[in-house]
Each structure stands twice: as structure tokens, then as C-alpha cells.
Amino acid sequence: MKSTVEIALPPLSPHISHQIYFILKECLINVQKHAQASHVHLQGQLTSLGVHLEVKDDGVGFVAKQPVNGFGLKGISERVQMLGGELEIDSILGKGTLIQINIPL
Numbered sequence: 001m002k003s004t005v006e007i008a009l010p011p012l013s014p015h016i017s018h019q020i021y022f023i024l025k026e027c028l029i030n031v032q033k034h035a036q037a038s039h040v041h042l043q044g045q046l047t048s049l050g051v052h053l054e055v056k057d058d059g060v061g062f063v064a065k066q067p068v069n070g071f072g073l074k075g076i077s078e079r080v081q082m083l084g085g086e087l088e089i090d091s092i093l094g095k096g097t098l099i100q101i102n103i104p105l
Contacts, residue, residue: 001039004039009045009046020051023079035061036060039058047102052101053103057097062097076099085103086101
């Protein structure tokens with residue numbers, strides 16, 4: 001699988017950095033285990049609203065509103081909520097998945 005990474009973040013508090021690490025780790029594990037993707041793109045940047053993260057793959061996609069078995073997406077959601085952030089998941093069967101996360105600073 002090919003991957004591209006664009007990260008342009010300033011130093012963050014250890015608490016926020018730790019949570020972001022585990023959020024992105026789980027996103028990438030989900031791509032590896034489930035997406036059957038040939039490409040994944042990871043982006044992180046500072047905006048006027050805080051930290052914006054994106055993980056986008058060109059895999060098989062899934063029905064985002066359907067209940068999921070397992071703890072991956074649930075764990076991501078809980079960590080984002082703990083940071084006071086917002087999580088948006090857009091997925092289209094056969095077209096891939098885009099996960100967007102905004103964390104205020």
C-alpha cells in the first residue's frame with residue numbers, strides 16, 4: 001500500500017499529542033485491516049480553529065451509519081470527544097473512506 005503524509009503541526013501538549021497519536025494509529029490500523037486500499041493519505045495541519053486531521057483511503061469503503069463490531073471507530077470517537085473535538089466519517093462503498101477530525105486548541 002502506498003502512503004503519503006503531510007503533517008505541519010506545532011509542538012502540542014503531551015496530552016493532546018498522545019491522544020492524536022492513538023487516534024491516527026487506530027485510523028491507519030483500520031485502513032490496513034479493512035479497507036483493502038492501494039493508497040492512504042494522512043494530513044495534519046493547524047488552522048484558525050485548532051488541529052485538523054484527515055485520513056483518506058481509496059479502499060472498499062463501508063456504510064458509515066451502520067453499527068460496527070469492534071472498538072476501532074468507537075475508540076477514535078471517544079478520544080476525539082475527550083479532546084472536545086469533532087469527528088466526521090464519509091465513506092462510499094467501492095470508493096474509499098475519508099475521516100476528518102477537528103480538535104480545538
